[in-house]
Amino acid sequence: MESFIEIPEGSYYPLENIPYSTGHVRGGDQAHCLTRVGNTIVDLTFLEQIGILKTEKALFNTQTLNKFMSESREIWQSIRSQIQNLLRSDNQELQSSEHKTQALASLEEVQLSMPVNIGDYTDFYSSKNHAYNVGVMFRGPENALQPNWTRMPIGYHGRSSSVVVGGNVIRPRGQVCPPGGEPSFSICKKLDYELEIGCFVGGKTNDMGKSIDIADAYNNIFGIVLLNDWSARDIQAWEYIPLGPFTAKNFMTSISPWIVTLEALAPFKVPLEPQNPVPFPYLQDPDLFSYDIALKTFLKVPENDNTLISTSNMKYLYWSITQQLVHHTVTGCNMRPGDLLGSGTISGPTEDSLGCLLEISLNGKKPLQLPNGQQRTFLNDGDVLTIVGECKGNGFTIGLELPSAVVLPAVQDKYV
């Protein structure tokens, strides 16, 4: 699709994308709802205000996307087409409007903000490769995959307050205890990332005491982002029995700013492997799917170039995003538009497709070799991590970009 807005060759933001976020345009004190085409930001709040973007009831007169996300898939689809049409090279309505300059902004003129008020964040564990690899390290091959793993999408509630767009990570401190050793209070020495996809819940959601049916779950998912579930592995190992990870995960979770809708992802939908054993009926999805999204992780250590250290893919997930959502509500948990569901670390079947350093370095036993003789087991201060997702369409690429994160040194005070 041709737009009157210039779209650089290979841009992650063709007209086929139309992702959503929010931000302050030209220093405005209220965040506006936005989309992006090429390297140009389009101010949807403004376009709706001046009536160029026509909506039955106001959808973008808010500082977050929650109101828009609580609408139906039909509304999302009609708004998407309206925006695409407004930006087409053969449409003059915006192109020749006196408001065009105010409706558009360069990247530098916009300060992106957290696009969603996240009521609850849940992290799943839905990549078989990851679960098996980690299970082997912590519990040996026999107990690697718990018997419940292939029966339900295992997940745990995460912390929503520390979900941020991009951001640098401050090395945490906490209690650690080497196996058979004595616990101590220490800076985290096994700081790791976890490559995940985040799904944002939307549409008309279930009341408390009700469940979402597998046949309806697709329309309760608005879109996706890249998600990095920063993990303090040494702190996690000491705290997680019996109630699961807690402080090892709640210090920070980073997401990409632009939410890519399931509409944009439609051309990249791929079937998932048939599941064995066949799950219980409430989880049986006749259209078991994921998306073919190449997920590339880059690590830049000081004095070294940015290095691609892993290429995974969303298609490597075992459980689908609809199965995760359905299982989340099985006992009657009410979902809300804006809830965030993490897929769990996505690892592929090969050594160059693993989703975290815990797996890549075998919990520190097999350092990752980097150019110029450098190596890493986990992240050091000063390291820079970047994650990118790519959907290769014919003649266009839809991309997701998690802003680069620098590892900052731990706070130093009287405790350590």
Add this chain to the structure above:
Amino acid sequence: MESFIEIPEGSYYPLENIPYSTGHVRGGDQAHCLTRVGNTIVDLTFLEQIGILKTEKALFNTQTLNKFMSESREIWQSIRSQIQNLLRSDNQELQSSEHKTQALASLEEVQLSMPVNIGDYTDFYSSKNHAYNVGVMFRGPENALQPNWTRMPIGYHGRSSSVVVGGNVIRPRGQVCPPGGEPSFSICKKLDYELEIGCFVGGKTNDMGKSIDIADAYNNIFGIVLLNDWSARDIQAWEYIPLGPFTAKNFMTSISPWIVTLEALAPFKVPLEPQNPVPFPYLQDPDLFSYDIALKTFLKVPENDNTLISTSNMKYLYWSITQQLVHHTVTGCNMRPGDLLGSGTISGPTEDSLGCLLEISLNGKKPLQLPNGQQRTFLNDGDVLTIVGECKGNGFTIGLELPSAVVLPAVQDKYV
């Protein structure tokens, strides 16, 4: 303290209480901030509007208490004294005001609402008796208390969307698997309650990457409620390894409507037992405290009278509410006013002071005997559960009341 408002003998709401909640007064569409004296509701939003309650900046012009809770302990204390003074029998300002009738309402004229927008809910596990008793049942005496239990307040992130004031509980359905048996999809047959205290975070909280210091934690706790962490034990046993409880807990969490402040609880502060081993410095509280609050659980089964089945006490906690809050932030998790922290099931040292049926019935092996030959292992449909907290002051009692909950039958559909 004498009030011009009639306070029935033994009322849980003397002038020494001044708890806070929100609700719709006489059918108003906006919830107001409220307090309660005897059986009379006092409309704080209205009193502030008409200037009888004097505030530097508006604190009660909102439908929840979050704005007020984000202020400092000094502000909370000055507002508390202002309210108490306004309601004293020897103060004419409100007593003779033309606005008095509009400022006061009977219980029937007010429909209470969820008083706090809860950003995150976290559930701890801080009663040694409970943790040991449950540990023995699930993992045998040797592994009952994990080695980490006495080193840190173990906790896990819960679900905030299903935290409600009171409410009836719909029996959940989900996956269960008897030990060594085959998993199945079933209605929950081990529906349980968990007697807890909920603490609401307030004041100026820590930014992401920072921690709350033990010396400051007291002023980041606004007040407490009773909390019932409804638990589906059979579903929990099959899902919790390795990432902790999830659907077994997220279907519902009930809290009492009136938040009792730490000011009101001051006369009931009691020291906690010295901890052994001595915790790490970041958790060492020179003023290790809890509160002497008798916690009574009543069970009314059909055709039977309401029966007291347990009397526990907040003083039985091992970890203090300040230690829980500090540990929650140790790796840099940012807290927000309105966050809710559950204490974990509070069990005493005796059989009549246990905090859940799992312990009382030894996971179903030893039914609880009730009048008229009735008995229970877990909750049946139609059972009614009520929890009450009492602080016996000299000449007054401060109480907390979790509205009675009826167990409703599970949804029936094509799945079960």
